[in-house]
Amino acid sequence: xxxxxxxxxxxxxxxxxxxxxxxxxxxxxxxxxxxxxxxxxxxxxxxxxxxxxxxxxxxxxxxxxxxxxxxxxxxxxxxxxxxxxxxxxxxxxxxxxxxxxxxxxxxxxxxxxxxxxxxxxxxxxxxxxxxxxxxxxxxxxxxxxxxxxxxxxxxxxxxxxxxxxxxxxxxxxxxxxxxxxxxxxxxxxxxxxxxxxxxxxxxxxxxxxxxxxxxxxxxxxxxxxxxxxxxxxxxxxxxxxxxxxxxxxxxxxxxxxxxxxxxxxxxxxxxxxxxxxxxxxxxxxxxxxxxxxxxxxxxxxxxxxxxxxxxxxxxxxxxxxxxxxxxxxxxxxxxxxxxxxxxxxxxxxxxxxxxxxxxxxxxxxxxxxxxxxxxxxxxxxxxxxxxxxxxxxxxxxxxxxxxxxxxxxxxxxxxxxxxxxxxxxxxxxxxx
Amino acid sequence: xxxxxxxxxxxxxxxxxxxxxxxxxxxxxxxxxxxxxxxxxxxxxxxxxxxxxxxxxxxxxxxxxxxxxxxxxxxxxxxxxxxxxxxxxxxxxxxxxxxxxxxxxxxxxxxxxxxxxxxxxxxxxxxxxxxxxxxxxxxxxxxxxxxxxxxxxxxxxxxxxxxxxxxxxxxxxxxxxxxx
Numbered sequence: 096x097x098x099x100x101x102x103x104x105x106x107x108x109x110x111x112x113x114x115x116x117x118x119x120x121x122x123x124x125x126x127x128x129x130x131x132x133x134x135x136x137x138x139x140x141x142x143x144x145x146x147x148x149x150x151x152x153x154x155x156x157x158x159x160x161x162x163x164x165x166x167x168x169x170x171x172x173x174x175x176x177x178x179x180x181x182x183x184x185x186x187x188x189x190x191x192x193x194x195x196x197x198x199x200x201x202x203x204x205x206x207x208x209x210x211x212x213x214x215x216x217x218x219x220x221x222x223x224x225x226x227x228x229x230x231x232x233x234x235x236x237x238x239x240x241x242x243x244x245x246x247x248x249x250x251x252x253x254x255x256x257x258x259x260x261x262x263x264x265x266x267x268x269x270x271x272x273x274x275x276x277x278x279x280x281x282x283x284x285x286x287x288x289x290x291x292x293x294x295x296x297x298x299x300x301x302x303x304x305x306x307x308x309x310x311x312x313x314x315x316x317x318x319x320x321x322x323x324x325x326x327x328x329x330x331x332x333x334x335x336x337x338x339x340x341x342x343x344x345x346x347x348x349x350x351x352x353x354x355x356x357x358x359x360x361x362x363x364x365x366x367x368x369x370x371x372x373x374x375x376x377x378x379x380x381x382x383x384x385x386x387x388x389x390x391x392x393x394x395x396x397x398x399x400x401x402x403x404x405x406x407x408x409x410x411x412x413x414x415x416x417x418x419x420x421x422x423x424x425x426x427x428x429x430x431x432x433x434x435x436x437x438x439x440x441x442x443x444x445x446x447x448x449x450x451x452x453x454x455x456x457x458x459x460x461x462x463x464x465x466x467x468x469x470x471x472x473x474x475x476x477x478x479x480x481x482x483x484x485x486x487x488x489x490x491x492x493x494x495x496x497x498x499x500x501x502x503x504x505x506x507x508x509x510x511x512x513x514x515x516x517x518x519x520x521x522x523x524x525x526x527x
Numbered sequence: 528x529x530x531x532x533x534x535x536x537x538x539x540x541x542x543x544x545x546x547x548x549x550x551x552x553x554x555x556x557x558x559x560x561x562x563x564x565x566x567x568x569x570x571x572x573x574x575x576x577x578x579x580x581x582x583x584x585x586x587x588x589x590x591x592x593x594x595x596x597x598x599x600x601x602x603x604x605x606x607x608x609x610x611x612x613x614x615x616x617x618x619x620x621x622x623x624x625x626x627x628x629x630x631x632x633x634x635x636x637x638x639x640x641x642x643x644x645x646x647x648x649x650x651x652x653x654x655x656x657x658x659x660x661x662x663x664x665x666x667x668x669x670x671x672x673x674x675x676x677x678x679x680x681x682x683x684x685x686x687x688x689x690x691x692x693x694x695x696x697x698x699x700x701x702x703x704x705x706x707x
Contacts, residue, residue, distance in 0.1 A: 337553060431609060
């Protein structure tokens with residue numbers, strides 16, 4: 096490690112450690128690096144702006160954020176929920192199942208775990224705790240756990256970011272997420288069924304089957320959304336970025352014209368909120384672009400790859416090692432930072448070891464999402480705590496069984512590339 | 528409304544407009560591509576001629592860059608940022624105040640100091656034409672005009688952190704709360 100890189104790390108970690116926004120900590124760290132290396136700190140701005148201005152794929156990020164916010168503000172989430180209640184609410188632990196199924200469907204539209212938890216999650220927690228059938232910690236915990244599915248099933252903002260740093264096809268990444276997302280849903284529902292039986296959660300009054308067609312019809316336009324998106328991307332109608340715009344447009348038309356649940360004032364607020372989140376995420380992306388420049392000039396990923404191949408690590412050992420690192424980091428860093436800053440370090444080594452980068456990406460993103468609910472520091476836990484005021488300690492107390500089954504699912508997916516790559520191969524993916 | 532609140536609403540409206548424009552440009556781009564498949568439409572209605580719409584992609588990138596830097600200058604609040612706050616929340620308020628002052632000073636000084644060298648670095652871009660945006664804005668537009676929002680960002684955010692340091696120095700920092 097060179098002297099200037101040591102300074103860069105010291106400044107960056109120092110500032111981030113005392114609570115400066117990560118993006119600014121990276122920016123100032125890069126300034127320190129360039130100044131120490133005698134390169135002139137203006138380069139940072141050049142790298143940042145060129146990177147942002149040339150990454151067409153990044154445009155999907157603000158568009159998916161808009162789409163998710165529109166769906167949360169309109170009544171789309173409520174309609175989906177009442178459909179899910181009619182569908183799986185009759186079983187023991189019914190609302191828990193509803194929670195998972197709603198996340199599975201909703202995740203086909205939003206692309207963000209936080210949007211899932213804050214939107215549909217908040218409503219369903221209210222339903223679960225209204226008459227005291229479920230302990231509130233349990234309701235919050237299963238909501239947090241099922242929200243992790245959001246960015247696994249396409250569309251997915253974290254996968255867009257991974258595609259950016261790894262140069263893999265975003266279409267195949269999206270396809271690769273579908274089966275793992277369904278598996279995560281299944282294991283969560285299984286755990287919910289076991290817990291509901293053991294703890295004897297009360298049964299819901301079943302919705303008469305005669306109600307089902309009406310509720311389906313009511314939710315049908317919203318249920319079409321994932322189908323439209325997937326057809327758009329895989330039918331070659333739109334690029335994945337354009338599909339994000341189509342999703343937002345469709346959500347807007349549904350909420351404003353079809354369901355008539357969106358005022359102009361609300362639309363303005365949605366746009367401002369979306370602009371705000373996009374700008375905050377965008378700055379972290381910009382910071383990551385500069386950091387990747389610094390890391391590349393120091394040839395860190397190459398050195399790491401040489402070092403690891405020198406150690407004679409097997410691909411399986413490497414995969415497990417990286418997963419462990421990501422899980423530990425996930426306890427303290429957020430998913431965006433991990434994907435943009437940490438994962439690029441491992442990519443050359445993964446390529447060297449013959450690990451398929453689509454498989455690696457899907458597993459890494461699942462890893463980061465599980466990190467969002469790993470105590471003590473999980474963004475999803477905080478979001479649910481903030482929107483429902485359920486104490487963190489109660490949520491954390493109930494999260495362990497769900498965390499456990501998700502980790503088992505993750506382990507399986509990491510060791511079985513065929514499961515992840517099955518669908519991409521059906522659509523002509525040649526790698527792996 | 529106080530003048531400051533009016534300005535804030537205005538800045539938000541600008542950010543919302545960037546967002547809406549980006550969205551509409553995308554929709555336009557898709558629509559034009561599909562209308563181009565209709566035989567003879569481009570000849571009949573010159574407005575639908577796809578060759579008029581080569582600029583949509585770069586225009587969206589322009590909006591994206593402006594959205595990010597305009598947004599961080601005027602719309603993003605401190606609590607919207609991604610931060611690592613375990614330590615920040617754990618320490619005593621008096622220490623937290625010093626954390627805020629040190630971090631704020633580093634950001635303020637770093638951003639302001641970088642304005643000059645960055646301006647020199649971007650100097651050459653005053654000559655570089657954009658790929659397609661002349662179609663929209665006319666022939667005068669250069670890459671430096673597009674990147675100019677970065678200087679606005681450096682100056683405004685630098686000033687904002689300077690102000691925050693001053694407040695932390697005089698009055699201490701507010702009790703933090705875990706927001707969404």
